[in-house]
Amino acid sequence: NAGVMQNPRHLVRRRGQEARLRCSPMKGHSHVYWYRQLPEEGLKFMVYLQKENIIDESGMPKERFSAEFPKEGPSILRIQQVVRGDSAAYFCASSPIGTSGTYEQYFGPGTRLTVT
Amino acid sequence: GIQVEQSPPDLILQEGANSTLRCNFSDSVNNLQWFHQNPWGQLINLFYIPSGTKQNGRLSATTVATERYSLLYISSSQTTDSGVYFCAGVLYGNNRLAFGKGNQVVVIP
Numbered sequence: 001n002a003g004v005m006q007n008p009r010h011l012v013r014r015r016g017q018e019a020r021l022r023c024s025p026m027k028g029h030s031h032v033y034w035y036r037q038l039p040e041e042g043l044k045f046m047v048y049l050q051k052e053n054i055i056d057e058s059g060m061p062k063e064r065f066s067a068e069f070p071k072e073g074p075s076i077l078r079i080q081q082v083v084r085g086d087s088a089a090y091f092c093a094s095s096p097i098g099t100s101g102t103y104e105q106y107f108g109p110g111t112r113l114t115v116t
Numbered sequence: 117g118i119q120v121e122q123s124p125p126d127l128i129l130q131e132g133a134n135s136t137l138r139c140n141f142s143d144s145v146n147n148l149q150w151f152h153q154n155p156w157g158q159l160i161n162l163f164y165i166p167s168g169t170k171q172n173g174r175l176s177a178t179t180v181a182t183e184r185y186s187l188l189y190i191s192s193s194q195t196t197d198s199g200v201y202f203c204a205g206v207l208y209g210n211n212r213l214a215f216g217k218g219n220q221v222v223v224i225p
Contacts, residue, residue, distance in 0.1 A: 033212065042202065043159075045212035056211060089157055093213075104149060104164035105213060110157060 002027065004094050004108035005074075012114045019079040019086070021111045025094030032075040033105060034067060037089040049075060082115045089113075118143045118207050122216035129223045134191045137201055137219045141184040145205030148179050149213065150188050153200040162188070162201075193223045 005024040013019050025032050034046040048056040049069040060067070064082075069075040079086055089112050093105040119142035129135055139150075150162040163170050163177040165186065170177055174193075179186040190197055200220050204213040 031211075035213070035215075042217045043204070043213075043215040045214070048211050059212065091159060103147070104161065106161060107151070107159040110159070112157065 004029075004092055004106055006090075006092050006108035006111050008111060009109060010112050010114070012116060013082045014116055015083060016081050019082050019113055021077040021079075021090050021092075021113070022074040023077070023092030023094075023108060024074045025092075026096075026106055029094035029096050029106075031095045031097070032069050033093040033095075034075075034077050035091045035093065037091065037110075039088070043091065046077075079113075082113075084115045087113055087115045118145070118205065118214045120203060120205060120214050120216035122201075122203060122219050124219065125217065126220045127222070129190075129193045129197075129221065131193060131195060131223055131225050133193050133223075134189070135193060135221070137188040137190070137203075137221075139186045139188070139203035139216055141205050143207060144181065144184060146208050147206035147213070148181075148186055149204050150177055150186070151202045151204070152197075153202060153218070155199055159202075190221070193221075195223045195225055197221060198223045 032049045035043045037043045045059040047060050047067045064080045066078045089110045091110045092108045095103045095105045121140045123138050148166050152160045165177045165179045167181040174191045176189045200218040202218045204215040
């Protein structure tokens with residue numbers, strides 16, 4: 001059973017470009033979460049999605065960031081017009097269908113974004 | 117939001133030593149997980165432990181939900197145990213994990 005997959009593992013973008021990060025949840029999981037780890041900081045929640053629905057985006061920056069989880073295909077975290085402060089490790093997690101909070105989240109290997 | 121405090125922030129261990137890491141929560145959680153972030157940056161799930169005690173090899177964890185804390189025990193530490201250990205919890209009625217700042221563990225041969 002493959003785990004959570006993220007690609008690319010490393011991404012370099014110049015200031016002003018767009019970054020697209022992809023996440024394929026574990027088989028049978030329909031809940032996806034994105035977290036960000038800034039240098040020297042802990043992990044912070046960004047957004048929680050189910051298929052075709054954004055459930056909680058309270059951790060997303062108001063501008064330039066968006067996320068989707070279409071009916072078919074991976075979840076995408078999109079960052080427009082990247083700035084140096086966006087350089088971080090972005091982790092995706094998934095969980096099976098279940099009641100609120102009472103399930104384990106499984107993490108992918110992360111995408112390390114570097115903005116030059 | 118919920119506050120998660122981990123102690124000690126930094127720990128240096130001689131290979132073979134035992135250690136205990138602690139995680140305190142400011143509010144009750146109904147999901148508690150421990151992770152190990154290895155030197156390559158990957159997050160490894162260690163335990164899902166909202167309450168009780170679990171063991172996996174040289175690692176074990178105990179959560180006392182009524183007192184809002186969890187402990188991670190590392191026995192007979194090895195150099196491969198080096199890295200950062202995170203605990204994280206989900207507030208009741210919520211879905212997002214709130215992480216502590218981690219315990220940086222270095223095991224020296």
